[in-house]
Amino acid sequence: MSLTEQRSLAEIAAGLDTTKGRRRVSGAWPSVAEVYEPYFSPLREAATEVLEIGVKRGGSLLLWKEYFPNAHVIGVDIKPALKGLAEDRISIRIGDQGDQEFLASLIAEAGSFDLVLDDGSHQFDDQRDTLLALWPHIKPGGIYVVEDVHTSYRPKYSGGLGHEGTFMEFAKRFLDDVHVKEHKGETTLPDLEAIHLHFQSLVLCKWKHRQKRQDPAAPAPAH
Numbered sequence: 001m002s003l004t005e006q007r008s009l010a011e012i013a014a015g016l017d018t019t020k021g022r023r024r025v026s027g028a029w030p031s032v033a034e035v036y037e038p039y040f041s042p043l044r045e046a047a048t049e050v051l052e053i054g055v056k057r058g059g060s061l062l063l064w065k066e067y068f069p070n071a072h073v074i075g076v077d078i079k080p081a082l083k084g085l086a087e088d089r090i091s092i093r094i095g096d097q098g099d100q101e102f103l104a105s106l107i108a109e110a111g112s113f114d115l116v117l118d119d120g121s122h123q124f125d126d127q128r129d130t131l132l133a134l135w136p137h138i139k140p141g142g143i144y145v146v147e148d149v150h151t152s153y154r155p156k157y158s159g160g161l162g163h164e165g166t167f168m169e170f171a172k173r174f175l176d177d178v179h180v181k182e183h184k185g186e187t188t189l190p191d192l193e194a195i196h197l198h199f200q201s202l203v204l205c206k207w208k209h210r211q212k213r214q215d216p217a218a219p220a221p222a223h
């Protein structure tokens with residue numbers, strides 16, 4: 001397909017069995033496909049490894065397969081029956097995202113990822129631990145998306161505004177990571193270029209060019 005014939009994420013998602021194409025708040029707010037387009041389009045041709053945790057009916061895997069024409073798409077789910085959704089350029093791996101050994105096997109298989117989306121259990125510990133395990137294996141210039149971060153505010157998930165232990169409370173520390181070059185302190189997510197918090201989705205972008213590690217003894221830059 002030539003570049004001019006390529007469909008947008010929203011156009012592809014509209015014909016698939018996934019909520020990613022669904023406009024939110026009774027159609028008044030954009031779908032996640034519309035939100036993701038500007039982040040994902042620079043990766044469109046270059047992406048070779050895309051991982052999504054949470055397969056359900058496989059609609060979003062078909063979305064990534066068409067949108068990223070050169071990518072191998074890995075779908076991860078805890079339900080063994082979903083194994084049958086594998087097809088050309090789509091692999092299914094069955095496991096629990098909370099299992100670090102299982103995550104290590106995904107890393108060993110793919111090496112590194114252009115894009116990871118966590119649309120799995122939406123449990124805070126899983127969101128945090130999966131991110132910490134996979135972030136070092138995001139390629140320079142790659143993206144990690146945590147979906148449904150609004151669960152952090154939902155009592156059903158033991159969430160609530162400012163509640164200790166929620167994913168969003170944890171994510172607040174990433175704010176300091178963006179300026180590690182200035183403070184030279186500890187980072188949770190090294191090489192974090194940008195944080196984009198949208199309604200229900202957190203988009204984390206890794207620097208394309210590695211940041212030069214500054215000698216802590218060196219004089220601070222003028223600005």
Ligand SMILES: C[S@@+](CC[C@H](N)C(=O)[O-])C[C@H]1O[C@@H](n2cnc3c(N)ncnc32)[C@H](O)[C@@H]1O
Nearest residue numbers: 018054055056059060077078096097119120121
């Ligand atoms: C919201 S659905 C995924 C929807 C799909 N990404 C889409 O957009 O069409 C969540 C999926 O995560 C899976 N899941 C739940 N807990 C999980 C876990 N701990 N590890 C891996 N997958 C899990 C569920 O079985 C379910 O299929």
